[in-house]
Amino acid sequence: MAGGNRIKAVIFDIGGVVVRSPFIAISAYEREQGLPANYINVALSKLGDSGAFQRYERGELSYSEFIDVWTAELNDTEANNRAYRAYLRRRDLDVHMVLPAKTQINGAVLFGRMMQMTRQPNAVVVDLIRELRRSGYRVAALTNNFKDDPTGEMRDTLFDDLFDHFVESSVAGLRKPDPRFYLHACNLLEVRPTEAVFLDDIGKNLRAADRLGMTAVQVEIGKESEAVDTVRRILCACGQAPAKL
Known part of the structure; x- marks a missing residue:
């Protein structure tokens, strides 16, 4: 864990993490x-x-x-x-x-x-987000997405009450792996990068987060449960296990 800081926030990519890849x-x-x-x-x-x-x-x-x-x-x-x-x-x-x-x-x-x-949620990740919210963690989405998409809005009812902040590339004019995009999310959550865990499925996005001092967790296709377990272990290691539903 970066610097041994207390974790205050968990930030999630959407496609390939919260929903299918x-x-x-x-x-x-x-x-x-x-x-x-x-x-x-x-x-x-x-x-x-x-x-x-x-x-x-x-x-x-x-x-x-x-x-x-x-x-x-x-x-x-x-x-x-x-x-x-x-x-x-x-x-x-x-x-x-x-x-x-x-x-x-x-x-x-x-x-x-x-x-x-990407209309199909990864249930184990959605459950983790709800656990984190119940436990007092600040939770955000950090997604490279589209504001003009007639195939259906990425931000629909699935996300209505899931996150404290839904941070979108199409709104911010920035996209991962630009470090400014990550810092924008941290500013909204009022945390330092070293106080955040970040989940993504793409290596270059994770490396950018790691360089900022975030604790990066990779989510592989078909191995979402393993990533969820990794987040729980990270939080347990500093005595901050999320309360299960």
């Missing part, structure tokens, strides 16, 4: 299209913060603008193959893998499936 839908779509594993994820992230998905999360594009630009990025096969070969080299995988000569990825369909997946 959109990466499940991406993986299924890749299999349907005969694409290698993580091909779409690499295409999504290859432009860094200037990519359509990242700009949409910061509220810089409307839904229709996003879909048009993102679909073009997803189907830029030459650039995506180049990025995927670099991905293979970084992981010492088979760089001779046969990659697609052309793709026809439907950005609107893919995005709709991703958002549908």
